[in-house]
Amino acid sequence: MSAAAFALPSALEAREPPEARGIARDAVRLMVAARSDGTLAHRRFTDLPDVLGPGDVLVVNTSATLPAAVDAHRPGGAAVQVRFATAAPHLPPPWWVVEVRTAGGAARLRSVRASERLALPGGASAELVAPYASGSRLWLARLDLGTEAGGGLPAYLARHGAPIRYPYVPRAWPLSDYQTAFATDPGSAEMPSAGRPFTPELIARLVARGVRFAPVTLHTGVSSPERHEPPYLEAYAVGAAAARLVNAARGWGGRIVAVGTTAVRALETVAAPDGTVVQGAGWTGLVLGRERGLRAVDGLITGWHEPHATHLQLLEAVAGAALLDASYRAALERGYLWHEFGDSHLVLP
Known part of the structure; x- marks a missing residue:
């Protein structure tokens, strides 16, 4: 099986928010994949403070979802x-x-x-x-x-307007179910869903653990279940404070973990070949994959992506082909849930 070519059973499509399934936002499942030794660990998102350490930086997207x-x-x-x-x-x-x-x-x-x-x-x-x-x-x-x-x-x-939803979500949910804890700047057609499992309580635990947060913004466009085109131009902003924090963390040996492919795209747009990040804003058409690997980002928190999705090329740049294939094979075998209301995947170096 290839991570880019697999059959997604309809039973693994998350059809409602986890809260409607009787679990908290931050209690969704979390697969932790380590590139250093190829291991996979099956945990809950609430375990994140046990997986990250002092000096690590989470790069989070502050874009809020529009009822588009x-x-x-x-x-x-x-x-x-x-x-x-x-x-x-x-x-x-x-x-x-x-x-x-x-x-x-x-x-x-x-x-x-x-x-x-x-x-x-x-x-x-x-x-x-x-x-x-x-x-x-x-x-x-x-x-x-x-x-x-x-x-x-x-x-x-x-x-x-109303939030965008696809046929795998059979009923409407309020806009609040499509917002993340970091949402401050309205502009995304669809939720930057990798950040959805974070709750104020979990963020407080991470801060107490010594994990830092670097806010960036990238306003997402519409996804395409019918065709997986390369990304279109999207508006982004990386502020001076976020750039300084990322650069400092690289200096002290902290890991830069992006929350979502949107955060990766924003940060990598302003990253020099040596990984140094500068302040910037505008429109990005950056495509990440084998040809243009990652410069500033070490790890990634993301959801589970559809077969042949272009996001999988970015994931391969983070995880490598073998670990990515192993992760998707395990996710299918163990019944992880896909899409914006589904489970999470953390790739670490």
Whole structure:
């Protein structure tokens, strides 16, 4: 079995938050994979302070999840769902990148065409101008929020939107279930889910253990269960304090552990070949894998990714092919749960 090519049984798709399954956020399962000796340990996320040590640094994403799915109608009246992926890179409002799906969001709608104007709630509209980035899934759209323009798109979505969910999650859950403990800066179309198991109590235990936190921001776009394209441009920011902390930790021998592939992407965007990190902000199109390995990040906390997902290339850069394959084989055999409400995977050097 390859970590990039396996069959995911539907029984291993997490269909609801762990709290709805009767366990706490931080009680999900945690597989700890050590690259140094190839061992796998099966624990709970609450065990994290026992696995990390004084001087280690967790790089966390402060992006908050937007209620980015909005019901809309095509010119003929047919119901659709519009998913707001990201602000259009390098273009001012009212330009936005969107995905158009069938009513309820179950599948991508392939019949939309350029110049279609979709009617949004509250008298707003979105004109589809052109396919985005030479693709066929996302569209560059011109928004007109009309009388609801006050506060911009985040305020509009707060009134009319709902969290994005895929068919493996059969019922709606409140936006609070899609936020992490670090969420302070609204901007992600989908939750940076690797950070979901952290609770204030667990964070306090980690701080008491001597683990430091380096906040960065990367606003995620929409994922694609149908096609696993390389990442699109995403907005990121790495502040001076986070850069200084990461550089200092490398000097004192601490491990830099990113919480999620989003945190990896943000930090590696501003990492020099020798691993030194500098302050930076903008748009990143960085693709990490065999050709461009990791410079600043030593370890990674993440969820379990779908077969052929491009995130697996990044994971291979962290874990190596053999350990990654062993981890995914063990996760399937032991019934770990996939997706944003599922279990966790920690890779350490």
